[in-house]
Amino acid sequence: MTHRSGRHFLQIPGPSPVPERVLRAISAQVIDHRGPDFAAVGKAALEGMKTIFKTEQDVIIYPSSGTGAWEAALVNLLSEGDRVLMYETGHFAALWKKMAEKLGLRPEFIEGDWRGGADPDAIEKRIRADKAHEIKAVAVVHNETSTGSVSPVAQIRQAIDAAKHPAMLMVDTISGLASIDFRFDEWGVDVAVSGSQKGLMLPPGIAFNAVSAKAMEASETGGMRRSYWDWREMKAINASGYFPYTPATNMLYGLNEAIAMLHEEGLENVFARHQRHGAATRAAVRHWGLEVLCRQQGQESGVLTAVMMPEGHSADAFRATALKHYDISLGNGLSKVADKVFRIGHLGDFNDLTLAGVLTGVELGLRKAGVPHQDGGIDAALKVLDEIPQPGVAA
Known part of the structure; x- marks a missing residue:
């Protein structure tokens, strides 16, 4: 060496790169994730992430990479055979489509040239043609990390609404969240996916789903078989600040510090x-x-x-x-x-x-x-x- x-x-x-303040927070001694002291840590993280997503809705935190949160979004909201409209903004949009295919969904790609974000007009045109409402969701990447292009999420929601189509809006904001503007409630997003290692300034290891009330209701009776990713189990125990299985305790320490830093700035x-x-x-x-x-x-x-x-x-x-x-x-x-x-x-x-x-x-x-x-x-x-x-x- x-x-x-x-x-x-x-x-x-x-x-x-991870700031020193976050590294110091992560380096704290592990505590009992079933003990009374942990509830405050868990509640702070869950409530704090609502302020980052700009939502009053539920935020789910998984000990996983963003890929896990991709899967969670799909299996909680959609059922095998459901049609999903996706847009080819780049490599990560293509990977999400590939995952949808593996899960038995029927994704349809609007072809893109990898040199811009998703086109709301093209999405509206395709959605309007779906007279039978077979398309259950529109899924786009907010910030396409492979190309450096941003999709106009608010305009995509407006396009779906203009077509009077009931499709849910799913957004990957893994690299966008906490770096560029994202407004879950205001933009009418139903499910958003993110991860810890980008704008949140943490190491890889935790991931998120922000979930609208409409999407949560749909998951109660729909979705696929799931266990680890189940929103319902998470939501039930998250109310008290705990998790249904072992959380990434020290990453949550770091997350709370990162949230504080973002709001200080x-x-x-x-x-x-x-x-x-x-x-x-x-x-x-x-x-x-x-x-x-x-x-x-x-x-x-x-x-x-x-x-x-x-x-x-x-x-x-x-x-x-x-x-x-x-x-x-x-x-x-x-x-x-x-x-x-x-x-x-x-x-x-x-x-x-x-x-x-x-x-x-x-x-x-x-x-x-x-x-x-x-x-x-x-x-x-x-x-x-x-x-x-x-x-x-x-x-």
């Missing part, structure tokens, strides 16, 4: 900070002469920026060079865009100085790897940071 001085830059779009400031850093990153990318994968103006993510490589150059080779020489980890391209893009994460515990260091590392990596570009991307990014005030910071 050889020691590398300085800190490693983990700039993949999740897991994001102010959620609106958190969202504005992410948007500001996304705009600055895109300015750097365009100055370098490279192309941002998301080309739908207004749908670019504040969580990450996916960057297309010039023809004939390997994104993975560039990433390996940047890691070897500058100790920075950048996200890889997934499935359809494998080795064609790299992804810069700018989420979570992140500030202007961090961004400057990250973009410097990327530019140095481009130079070292021999990728054609124009130097000075950092200056282009700093200009954007100068033009957009720091949220929550007095001038």
Whole structure:
């Protein structure tokens, strides 16, 4: 083993770096998850997550990855053979569709080009054609982590309502929650899925379903056979702050600390900070002469920026060079865009100085790897940071 001085830059779009306050909270001694002291921890986490989802409805917390919460959403709300309308925004939308197929559902994909979010008009057109109301749910990804595109969730709900269709709205906000604006109640979402390792600034290990009253009622008599994922068992015992099986106790300590940090900064400031850093990153990318994968103006993510490589150059080779020489980890391209893009994460515990260091590392990596570009991307990014005030910071 050889020691590398300085800190490693983990700039993949999740897991994001964990703040010291959260690490200290997680490091507390384990307590009895059936004992009287635990109830306060559990209640704080369950109630706190309602403020992050912006809901008065139930939030379920699982000791799992986001993939588990995907499955929970599907098996509690839908039955085998049900039709689900989904939209191909990228790799993770495709994985959710694949899971639906494995569970015996009948997902239908609206084809996308991986360069923007879900199109409300296309969804409305398909929903209007479903005169028999065979489609039981519309499922979309809020922030597509593979492409850096954001879907307009509120407009999708409006499209479903305009078609006077009873389909439930299911949203994956695994990388969107606590990073970019998400309003469960106001936007009329029925089930939302999220995870701990992105905007919540925790290690991987806990995941969430936010559930509308309509969806919870439907699950009481419908859904598939389930045990571990059952909302009903969770809801019954969550009322007292406990869980039906062993929870991720120390992760809940960290979750409560993370929720406190988000509210100390102010959620609106958190969202504005992410948007500001996304705009600055895109300015750097365009100055370098490279192309941002998301080309739908207004749908670019504040969580990450996916960057297309010039023809004939390997994104993975560039990433390996940047890691070897500058100790920075950048996200890889997934499935359809494998080795064609790299992804810069700018989420979570992140500030202007961090961004400057990250973009410097990327530019140095481009130079070292021999990728054609124009130097000075950092200056282009700093200009954007100068033009957009720091949220929550007095001038």
